[in-house]
Amino acid sequence: MSLITNFPLFTIVLSLFSGVLCTMLSGKTARRYTVSYECGLIVLVSFVLYYTIRTGTSFTYVMGEFPAPWGNEIRAGILESLMALIFLIVMLCSVLGGARFIDLDIDVSKVNLYYTLINLMTAAIMAILWTNDIFTGYVFLEILTLTSCGILIVREIGRTTLAAIRYMILNLLGSGLFLLGVVLLYDITGNLLMVSMHKTIEAISGQGGNLVAITMALGVLTIGLSIKSGLFPFHFWMPDTYGYATPTSGSVLSSLVSKCYILLLFKIYYRVIGIDLFERLPIEDILLVLGMCGIVLGSVSALHAEHINRMIAFSSAAQIGYIFMGIGIGGTAGYTAALFHILAHSVTKSLLFLTTPRLSEASGNSLLFKKLQGSGLRDPNTGFFFGAAAFSMIGIPIFAGFASKLLFASAAVGCGSTWKLIAIMVVLAVSSVLNALYFIRTLIRIFSEGEDRRRTTVKHGALFHISMSTLIAVNLALGLFSWVFTSLIERGLAMFG
Numbered sequence: 204m205s206l207i208t209n210f211p212l213f214t215i216v217l218s219l220f221s222g223v224l225c226t227m228l229s230g231k232t233a234r235r236y237t238v239s240y241e242c243g244l245i246v247l248v249s250f251v252l253y254y255t256i257r258t259g260t261s262f263t264y265v266m267g268e269f270p271a272p273w274g275n276e277i278r279a280g281i282l283e284s285l286m287a288l289i290f291l292i293v294m295l296c297s298v299l300g301g302a303r304f305i306d307l308d309i310d311v312s313k314v315n316l317y318y319t320l321i322n323l324m325t326a327a328i329m330a331i332l333w334t335n336d337i338f339t340g341y342v343f344l345e346i347l348t349l350t351s352c353g354i355l356i357v358r359e360i361g362r363t364t365l366a367a368i369r370y371m372i373l374n375l376l377g378s379g380l381f382l383l384g385v386v387l388l389y390d391i392t393g394n395l396l397m398v399s400m401h402k403t404i405e406a407i408s409g410q411g412g413n414l415v416a417i418t419m420a421l422g423v424l425t426i427g428l429s430i431k432s433g434l435f436p437f438h439f440w441m442p443d444t445y446g447y448a449t450p451t452s453g454s455v456l457s458s459l460v461s462k463c464y465i466l467l468l469f470k471i472y473y474r475v476i477g478i479d480l481f482e483r484l485p486i487e488d489i490l491l492v493l494g495m496c497g498i499v500l501g502s503v504s505a506l507h508a509e510h511i512n513r514m515i516a517f518s519s520a521a522q523i524g525y526i527f528m529g530i531g532i533g534g535t536a537g538y539t540a541a542l543f544h545i546l547a548h549s550v551t552k553s554l555l556f557l558t559t560p561r562l563s564e565a566s567g568n569s570l571l572f573k574k575l576q577g578s579g580l581r582d583p584n585t586g587f588f589f590g591a592a593a594f595s596m597i598g599i600p601i602f603a604g605f606a607s608k609l610l611f612a613s614a615a616v617g618c619g620s621t622w623k624l625i626a627i628m629v630v631l632a633v634s635s636v637l638n639a640l641y642f643i644r645t646l647i648r649i650f651s652e653g654e655d656r657r658r659t660t661v662k663h664g665a666l667f668h669i670s671m672s673t674l675i676a677v678n679l680a681l682g683l684f685s686w687v688f689t690s691l692i693e694r695g696l697a698m699f700g
């Protein structure tokens with residue numbers, strides 16, 4: 204038991220150490236090392252998840268000997284462990300699936316630095332998932348922002364440089380607002396540890412205290428992390444950021460980084476403010492409305508995109524809307540749907556961003572739809588992987604996307620509000636139709652004969668096939684055994700308060 208309680212800390216420390224180590228290695232050696240240590244992290248987190256499921260309890264690891272508010276804590280429960288495990292699998296598959304393009308898109312002298320950034324990003328993701336104090340969350344949130352900009356700009360083409368600058372400006376704005384919210388909450392509670400902050404806020408609300416300051420602090424925090432995660436109307440940076448990055452960067456930014464910000468925000472709602480108080484505040488309804496707007500407008504923008512990566516990027520904005528809509532629905536069912544969608548979207552978007560460059564290679568290195576005609580025939584393996592991800596996004600049964608939409612519908616039915624039920628059902632219906640339109644259109648195009656009638660099979664390395672097959676397997680597991688994952692999420696939420 205005592206050894207396992209150290210594993211969450213090991214995932215952070217090993218990632219930080221690996222980031223430093225990769226600066227001294229060659230590009231190929233850095234890649235081999237990164238893959239090996241990511242596999243080691245998956246093993247460690249698997250033990251933590253098994254332990255928390257078997258015991259039915261969470262545990263904290265206190266760093267240092269100082270009491271709150273200066274102490275730092277790591278907390279591991281079923282929810283954190285499950286998220287960390289899926290995130291690490293997606294990170295590993297993103298590195299393996301996009302390794303060839305890392306070598307093509309990045310100067311050979313900087314490949315090792317790219318893996319340095321990936322490892323530091325992994326450390327930040329793990330720290331945000333495990334942290335039990337809000338200031339540590341802020342510190343690693345900044346590390347996550349800087350490494351995200353780094354893996355964007357390292358490609359060194361005009362569009363990625365512009366995208367990285369825009370991304371950094373907006374993310375620094377979001378970070379500044381988040382820090383302001385942290386300062387306000389510290390001023391109110393005198394604590395930085397989440398548990399201690401929650402006790403103070405609970406006492407204030409229980410005594411009929413004025414909640415205006417708490418609402419203001421939480422509102423500032425929410426705006427900051429909404430900007431960083433790309434909630435409507437702050438999603439306009441996504442197309443260039445995701446669309447022109449090297450495939451591994453697009454995959455981890457869309458699948459992991461944006462979700463990390465939302466998970467930190469959700470952790471603050473649940474463990475700092477307290478979910479009972481949060482549901483009494485107007486922020487929940489605002490998130491519901493913005494989430495639904497993001498779903499519809501993101502899907503409409505994706506439908507009009509002429510560039511396949513921009514289509515997927517706009518689709519990501521819509522999927523972020525789904526997550527915030529789940530939080531806005533409220534209740535265990537709404538939160539479970541939102542958290543399940545984080546997992547479903549993470550594995551699906553990785554598949555999409557890692558396969559489109561391969562389709563582009565089979566089409567004269569163009570990502571324009573008019574050039575992709577028949578690319579799935581010229582590269583049938585990639586076409587199959589892309590098709591599986593598209594089916595999940597559309598919501599075909601057996602895939603994770605279907606289970607996710609079903610959970611949102613079930614949560615809406617049980618929300619107890621007629622206007623919410625009607626609005627959510629309409630949005631789900633409209634979004635499903637739009638998803639089907641732009642993904643089926645894409646599938647028809649890539650599997651239809653064009654002027655180029657070659658049927659040559661493009662050869663890819665074994666690691667690409669292993670990583671894509673792994674992501675599809677996880678997607679199918681989420682779809683076919685959704686009740687297992689939702690049960691784990693619900694158990695994690697029960698011990699999350």
